[in-house]
Structures are given as C-alpha cells and as structure tokens.
Amino acid sequence: MNPDSFRxxxxxxxxxxxxxxxxxxxxxxxxxxxxxxxxxxxxxxDEIKSLLRQIFFTKNEVTFPVSGPGSAGMExxxxxxxxxxxxxxxxxxxxxxxxxxxxxxxxxxxPIVVEAQWGKPIDPDALDRTLSANRDIKLxxxxxxxxxxxxxxxxxxxxxxxxxxxxxxIADTVTSLGGIPVKVDDWNMDVVYSGTQKCLxxxxxxxxxxLNERAVDFIKGRRTKVQSWFLDIGLLVSYWGGAKRTxxxxxxxxxxYGLHEALLxxxxxxxxxxxxxxxKNAETFRAGLAxxxxxxxxxxxxxxxxxxxxxxxxxxxEAAVRNRLLEKYNIEIGAGLGQLAGKIWRIGLMGYTSNEKxxxxxxxxxxxxxxxx
Amino acid sequence: MNPDSFRxxxxxxxxxxxxxxxxxxxxxxxxxxxxxxxxxxxxxxDEIKSLLRQIFFTKNEVTFPVSGPGSAGMExxxxxxxxxxxxxxxxxxxxxxxxxxxxxxxxxxxPIVVEAQWGKPIDPDALDRTLSANRDIKLxxxxxxxxxxxxxxxxxxxxxxxxxxxxxxIADTVTSLGGIPVKVDDWNMDVVYSGTQKCLxxxxxxxxxxLNERAVDFIKGRRTKVQSWFLDIGLLVSYWGGAKRTxxxxxxxxxxYGLHEALLxxxxxxxxxxxxxxxKNAETFRAGLAxxxxxxxxxxxxxxxxxxxxxxxxxxxEAAVRNRLLEKYNIEIGAGLGQLAGKIWRIGLMGYTSNEKxxxxxxxxxxxxxxxx
Numbered sequence: 131m132n133p134d135s136f137r138x139x140x141x142x143x144x145x146x147x148x149x150x151x152x153x154x155x156x157x158x159x160x161x162x163x164x165x166x167x168x169x170x171x172x173x174x175x176d177e178i179k180s181l182l183r184q185i186f187f188t189k190n191e192v193t194f195p196v197s198g199p200g201s202a203g204m205e206x207x208x209x210x211x212x213x214x215x216x217x218x219x220x221x222x223x224x225x226x227x228x229x230x231x232x233x234x235x236x237x238x239x240x241p242i243v244v245e246a247q248w249g250k251p252i253d254p255d256a257l258d259r260t261l262s263a264n265r266d267i268k269l270x271x272x273x274x275x276x277x278x279x280x281x282x283x284x285x286x287x288x289x290x291x292x293x294x295x296x297x298x299x300i301a302d303t304v305t306s307l308g309g310i311p312v313k314v315d316d317w318n319m320d321v322v323y324s325g326t327q328k329c330l331x332x333x334x335x336x337x338x339x340x341l342n343e344r345a346v347d348f349i350k351g352r353r354t355k356v357q358s359w360f361l362d363i364g365l366l367v368s369y370w371g372g373a374k375r376t377x378x379x380x381x382x383x384x385x386x387y388g389l390h391e392a393l394l395x396x397x398x399x400x401x402x403x404x405x406x407x408x409x410k411n412a413e414t415f416r417a418g419l420a421x422x423x424x425x426x427x428x429x430x431x432x433x434x435x436x437x438x439x440x441x442x443x444x445x446x447x448e449a450a451v452r453n454r455l456l457e458k459y460n461i462e463i464g465a466g467l468g469q470l471a472g473k474i475w476r477i478g479l480m481g482y483t484s485n486e487k488x489x490x491x492x493x494x495x496x497x498x499x500x501x502x503x
Numbered sequence: 504m505n506p507d508s509f510r511x512x513x514x515x516x517x518x519x520x521x522x523x524x525x526x527x528x529x530x531x532x533x534x535x536x537x538x539x540x541x542x543x544x545x546x547x548x549d550e551i552k553s554l555l556r557q558i559f560f561t562k563n564e565v566t567f568p569v570s571g572p573g574s575a576g577m578e579x580x581x582x583x584x585x586x587x588x589x590x591x592x593x594x595x596x597x598x599x600x601x602x603x604x605x606x607x608x609x610x611x612x613x614p615i616v617v618e619a620q621w622g623k624p625i626d627p628d629a630l631d632r633t634l635s636a637n638r639d640i641k642l643x644x645x646x647x648x649x650x651x652x653x654x655x656x657x658x659x660x661x662x663x664x665x666x667x668x669x670x671x672x673i674a675d676t677v678t679s680l681g682g683i684p685v686k687v688d689d690w691n692m693d694v695v696y697s698g699t700q701k702c703l704x705x706x707x708x709x710x711x712x713x714l715n716e717r718a719v720d721f722i723k724g725r726r727t728k729v730q731s732w733f734l735d736i737g738l739l740v741s742y743w744g745g746a747k748r749t750x751x752x753x754x755x756x757x758x759x760y761g762l763h764e765a766l767l768x769x770x771x772x773x774x775x776x777x778x779x780x781x782x783k784n785a786e787t788f789r790a791g792l793a794x795x796x797x798x799x800x801x802x803x804x805x806x807x808x809x810x811x812x813x814x815x816x817x818x819x820x821e822a823a824v825r826n827r828l829l830e831k832y833n834i835e836i837g838a839g840l841g842q843l844a845g846k847i848w849r850i851g852l853m854g855y856t857s858n859e860k861x862x863x864x865x866x867x868x869x870x871x872x873x874x875x876x
Binding site for chain 2: 131132134135136137138139140141143145147148150151154156157158159160161162163164165166168169170171174177197198199200201202204205209229232233235236237325327333334335355356357358359360361377378379380381382383384385387388390391394395398456462467
C-alpha cells in the first residue's frame with residue numbers, strides 16, 4: 131500500500147444507485163485478469179449470457195452486457211434502433227425519458243413525446259392516441275422505473291399498445307431489473323437494457339441488454355450504418371455470440387467477474403424472493419415515513435419498492451439533511467434531479483441495501499437530522 | 504462461494520493486452536463501492552485527473568478517464584472532433600488506424616487516408632504531401648503504437664506536420680502510455696486517448712483522455728451536436744470538472760479505484776524507470792528470439808519495446824503453438840489481426856508482465872512448442 135492509496139469509506143448506499151455491493155461480488159472482481167479471447171473467458175461469457183436470459187425471462191439469443199454504464203446501454207438501444215429521419219414515440223415522465231428523447235435526436239430521429247407529469251406513470255391511452263395520430267411512428271421508447279421520480283410505468287401495457295400499431299419497443303429497466311418483475315418474452319418486449327448497480331448489487335459500469343429477433347431483423351435491414359462503432363450491435367454479436375469469437379473491443383474482464391457472481395447470487399436467492407423482499411421492505415419503509423409525517427411523491431399503485439421518493443417538508447434544508455446523514459451515519463441518499471431538485475429525496479432500497487437494519491437506521495437518522503433544522 | 508463461481512486461471516498475459524494486473528490494483532477494486540457524487544469519490548476523481556496529467560506530461564485541465572474501453576476513448580475523440588462534412592486525414596498502418604477511419608465515416612466526416620504498409624511507421628512526409636494537397640483538412644488522426652503490428656510512429660513529428668497546416672490532432676496512445684514516452688504538451692498534441700490494460704497494469708474498461716484548450720475551443724464552437732450523448736465531452740466536463748459536479752452517468756466506481764492504484768504504482772516506480780525497464784526487457788527478448796532463429800516483423804528503429812511481433816516461420820501451425828503455450832505454460836500470446844492473421848504472433852511485454860522471468864519462460868515455451876510441430 132501507498133500512503134496515498136484510496137481507502138473508500140463504508141457507506142450505506144440508499145441513493146438512487148449504486149446500491150451496496152455484495153462482498154462476494156467485490157471479491158470476484160479481484161480475481162486475476164485473463165485475456166478477452168481466453169477459452170476460460172469465452173466460457174464465462176456464455177454463462178453470463180445464460181444468467182442474464184434467466185433474469186430477463188427471455189430466450190433471446192442476443193443478450194449480453196454492454197461494456198459501459200446504463201446510459202451506454204440506453205445509447206446502444208437508440209443508436210441501433212433509430213435511423214435518420216425516423217419518427218420515434220418517446221414516453222417522458224422524468225429525467226431518463228428525457229435523456230432518451232435527447233439521444234433519439236442526436237441519432238437523427240424525430241422524437242414525438244408522450245408526456246406525463248414527473249412522479250406519474252405513462253398513460254397507455256395517451257400513447258395509443260399518439261400512435262393513432264402518427265401512423266408513421268414505428269418505434270416506441272419508455273422507462274420502466276423512472277429513477278428521477280420513483281414512478282413505475284406498466285410496460286407490459288405500453289408494449290401491447292405499441293405492437294397494436296406495429297411498432298418496435300425500447301424499454302429502460304435500469305432500476306427495475308432484479309427489484310420488480312421484468313418479463314421480456316411474456317411482455318413481448320423488443321429491446322430491453324438495464325444496469326448492474328441497482329437491484330443486482332453489483333458496481334456500476336455494465337449494462338445488460340437483450341434484443342428479440344424482430345429487433346435484430348430491423349438492425350440487419352438498416353439502410354444506414356449505426357452512427358457509433360463502439361455501440362454497433364451488428365459488430366458486437368460477432369464477439370459475444372457466434373461460433374468464432376471475433377475481436378471487437380477489449381471487454382472489461384474484472385467487471386464481468388463481478389457481474390457473473392452477482393447474477394449467481396440472484397439465482398441462489400431466487401428472483402421471486404428478491405421481488406418479495408423488495409416489496410416487503412418498501413412497505414416497512416413507507417410505513418415508517420408516514421409515522422414521521424413524511425409524504426412520498428408517487429401514489430402507492432405506481433410506486434417502486436426499490437426507490438422511494440420523499441417530499442422534502444417545508445422549511446427543511448434538504449441538502450443539510452443529506453450531508454448529516456452522510457457524515458454522521460454514513461448513509462447516502464439522493465437529491466432530486468431536474469425539476470424535482472430541492473423538492474424530493476430519492477431513497478433507494480435496492481438489492482443488497484434492501485434490509486430491515488438499513489431501513490430502521492435510515493428512518494432514525496432522517497428523523498434526527500430533520501429535527502436539527 | 505457458489506460451486507459455479509468463476510475461478511479465473513492464473514495466466515501470464517503476453518498478448519497485445521490486457522497485461523497482467525498488479526495485485527495491489529486487483530485488491531483496490533475490491534474496496535466497498537461508494538456513490539459517484541460522494542465527496543470522497545469527488546476527491547478520488549481529482550487525484551486521478553492529477554495523476555493522469557503527470558503520466559501524459561500535460562497541464563490540460565480536461566483530462567479524465569472515459570467510462571469505457573480504449574475504443575470508447577477513440578470514439579469519444581472522433582465524435583467530438585469531427586463534424587459532418589469535415590475532411591480528416593487519417594494515418595493508417597494497421598487495424599487501429601483503420602478503426603479510426605471507420606469511426607470518422609460514421610460521424611459524418613470524409614477520411615483522407617495516409618497509408619503505410621502494415622508493420623511500418625507512418626511517414627511524416629507522406630502526411631505533409633496529403634495536407635499540402637488538401638488545404639481544407641483541419642484534423643489529423645494517427646496511432647502512436649499500432650497494436651496490430653507492433654510499429655511505432657513518430658507522433659511528435661506527425662504533430663509538427665499537422666500544425667504546420669493548422670490542423671488539430673487526435674493521437675491514439677493506447678499501447679504506448681506508460682511503456683514509451685508520451686509527452687502531450689511538449690509535442691503539442693491536441694486530443695490524446697489511451698487504455699488502462701496495457702502498460703498501466705490495470706484491467707481493461709477505462710480510457711484516459713486529455714484535450715488541450717485548442718481542442719476544447721473547437722468543441723465549444725461546433726455547429727452541430729456531438730452524435731453521441733454518452734461520449735459528449737461538453738457534458739462530461741460538467742461531471743469530471745467544474746466547481747459543482749453535475750451528474751452525467753454513473754461512473755464505474757470500482758474500476759476507478761483500480762486505475763487510481765495503478766497510477767500510484769507508476770508514480771512510485773517512476774515513469775522514466777518504466778520506460779527503461781520496457782526497453783531493456785524488449786532487447787533481451789528480441790535477442791532471445793534471434794537465437795531461436797525467429798524474425799520480427801518491425802525493423803528495430805520502429806519497434807515497440809512493449810509489443811514484439813514475431814513472424815511465424817514457414818510450416819509452423821501458429822494457432823497450435825499459441826494453444827500449447829496457453830495449455831502447458833499458462834502463457835497467452837496474441838494472434839495476428841486482419842491482413843496479418845496467421846502470419847505473426849503478437850507478444851506483449853507490457854507493464855507488470857514485462858520482467859525477465861516471463862521473458863525466459865516465454866522463450867523456452869516458444870522453442871519447445873515449435874519443436875513439436
């Protein structure tokens with residue numbers, strides 16, 4: 131060790147992600163690095179693909195982790211599914227829907243926005259009206275768990291509406307995968323991406339993605355090249371799939387060790403049990419918030435168990451409370467983003483973070499920290 | 504542990520990268536994850552930027568690691584420096600120069616190729632002739648250490664030629680940084696990116712990048728948005744720099760722990776010492792190859808100490824030799840890429856891998872494995 135070596139503090143990560151990482155995942159990442167074309171690594175890639183298919187509830191051949199964080203997965207989806215001149219319906223009820231809209235524009239598409247108030251889910255009828263009025267729309271994008279607000283949209287319904295109009299779909303499941311059901315095949319989803327640092331208890335840096343045959347066929351039939359070489363799925367499938375693995379980029383080997391172990395942990399515990407645990411802990415937490423007289427932003431039917439958004443009470447200095455939580459209790463909670471900055475706290479109960487001890491500590495710490503104001 | 508947990512073999516990584524990772528770097532990555540806006544993490548980011556400036560020999564304010572592998576850094580450079588319709592001189596003497604050309608096209612530019620035979624350096628006079636004949640070229644891209652061939656181009660000279668014609672420059676230093684001198688300010692380089700998995704003895708997954716004020720001014724003056732949101736430097740500097748850190752994407756926290764430790768190790772050992780060690784070990788290795796009657800692809804004056812390319816002798820099954828090295832000795836060496844597939848081996852002596860023990864073992868193993876043919 132060097133005196134300047136970094137010694138990270140032991141935080142309780144109750145923000146909107148990253149969540150706390152399971153010790154086995156951390157240890158896995160410290161394994162010796164091997165080559166990205168090593169037969170042992172090819173075997174690991176196959177296992178990761180298979181474990182991702184389980185967690186996505188899909189048989190999709192094209193299922194792999196993107197070598198970048200969730201927003202790289204988002205941009206991979208958009209870059210491959212949007213051709214210049216295409217009209218794309220983008221459902222926006224928070225910052226991440228807004229980010230998709232921005233990416234659609236950058237990749238030459240014209241976003242037609244289906245809007246909902248921040249904190250509300252997307253209304254499937256509103257999407258239906260938009261698609262009915264714009265028959266030239268052939269792609270719809272939506273966010274399952276809007277990380278900026280804590281609202282859950284019903285993406286099974288949104289997918290149904292989209293397919294009624296022969297549209298392909300992109301779904302963001304960054305904050306939902308592992309916390310609430312994401313059933314790619316049952317829900318007839320075309321392109322779905324996620325992140326590792328939320329309910330999978332893995333560090334940030336990778337973005338699992340899955341595409342069904344309809345989406346792969348669309349990409350094969352593109353008239354133009356994907357604008358990004360790094361994110362070109364047509365090139366990536368030659369490395370992640372196929373009999374002969376063709377070098378594309380050097381995969382982040384040790385991060386993938388971590389993801390593999392995190393996926394094994396999900397498999398061991400059972401995905402249904404994980405959903406039930408997230409649900410139960412969120413109920414406990416919301417009941418505790420109510421006792422403190424705190425209101426949540428999202429109505430109960432649209433609220434996410436893994437991310438609770440709390441309205442900052444009048445007269446409370448929201449930043450001071452967050453700082454106190456961090457300094458005194460080592461608890462990180464998140465601030466509001468965009469139009470909700472200063473108005474809410476975003477409190478994550480994701481993956482390894484979601485347990486009773488953390489919930490109790492957080493409630494106590496919140497109460498005490500607000501009292502001091 | 505789970506019986507299915509991945510147990511990576513202990514390889515001696517003598518391919519074109521990744522190289523072996525220092526145990527302190529592996530251990531650093533297993534530290535507890537913290538948030539990407541945690542004050543402790545902001546401090547770490549500042550230290551990483553400062554250490555990267557030392558290793559790049561630059562005072563550039565905009566210096567940070569891209570959250571993706573070297574080809575993400577390459578595409579960040581191209582995406583931000585190329586506007587649709589721009590003519591760009593791209594020096595191509597191997598696969599990675601070819602990749603830059605491909606990216607320039609995808610980002611709307613017109614590449615004007617300055618070619619050299621694979622295995623030869625780029626001729627500065629050839630660049631001069633191209634720029635003299637095409638006065639509308641305002642950007643030149645070149646690769647310092649061409650990983651597909653083992654050839655080193657003189658990027659100080661290339662930079663001089665480019666600036667004579669008022670061109671900005673992009674330099675790929677993925678396989679050079681830490682192994683041979685890269686002096687960004689002295690050589691008047693505008694945009695320079697690298698990778699972590701070569702001479703820095705760190706796992707793959709990050710791409711250090713640095714831009715001088717001229718390059719930043721160019722980006723600020725763009726008429727069009729950068730095609731990629733994820734790789735937009737204008738957005739990224741708000742997260743990596745500035746007084747108030749604005750969230751862009753969730754940084755790969757644990758990978759950055761590793762990079763920080765790797766950079767400290769370079770600082771401890773001294774960069775000049777690292778260059779000298781790479782040079783001395785390569786001389787030993789090349790002498791050993793000569794004793795075995797093996798020829799190298801690149802002439803001595805243009806050869807890279809960190810990556811030696813060996814011509815596969817007639818009648819030798821190159822894949823069989825590589826497999827034997829891997830299976831019997833746990834040594835990974837690389838195959839040829841593109842037009843050199845089947846014709847060369849790429850043997851890396853990078854970073855932590857570059858030591859006398861590995862060199863002796865590799866020579867012995869090569870001799871024995873070829874004899875069996």
